[in-house]
Amino acid sequence: MARRRSRPRAAGAAAVPRRALFAALPALLWVAARPAGAHRAHVTLTRLGANPRAGTWELSHSVHYHDAARVLELRAPGRRLDPGSVEGRARLALDVEAGFGLFDPICARLALQMVGAELAGDGVQVYQELPAPALRGSFRVECTLWHDVFPGQVNNLRVELAVPSPLLRLQAGRRRASFQD
Secondary structure, three states: OOOOOOOOOOOOOOOOOHHHHHHHHHHHHHHHHOOOOOOOOOEEEEEEEEEOOOOEEEEEEEEEHHHHHHHHHHHOOOOOOOOOOHHHHHHHHHHHHHHEEEEOOOOOEOOOEEEEEEEEOOEEEEEEEEEOOOOOOEEEEEEOOOOOOOOOOEEEEEEEOOOOOOEEEEEOOEOEEEEEO
């Protein structure tokens, strides 16, 4: 009579009766079949840096592709604009222009010039620039970009004018922030 060999167990592993596994199977399948409750965050990242050779400040706004597509769907219903199209990127650039502002130490709005927009990785990049301000001091940023579209929208601004580079978080409850230059 052949003797049945048992599989070696890992140290400390408890034996689980087969009946318990079969009894738990419907519950495991029910949990696995439910949609995940995860919600992707709606976040933009703006980087503000200096270009000393050109004498400018440069801004790069990064937007996730799916968010950009949803904004285009809402802003131009029925037009079927795509973030990959020139017209779609131009529309997104207009939204960025309307929803993002910089103010100098005497509270004058700085004139940001649109440079362009392009697809980059899994998102859209919108570029702006302005002549480097002559004034030094406390600058203010105001951002309402897509707060009307996505509940919980967060707009991050990385100020790369000095080291360390502060990160400012702007959202519906905090649309303004300041940084020093």
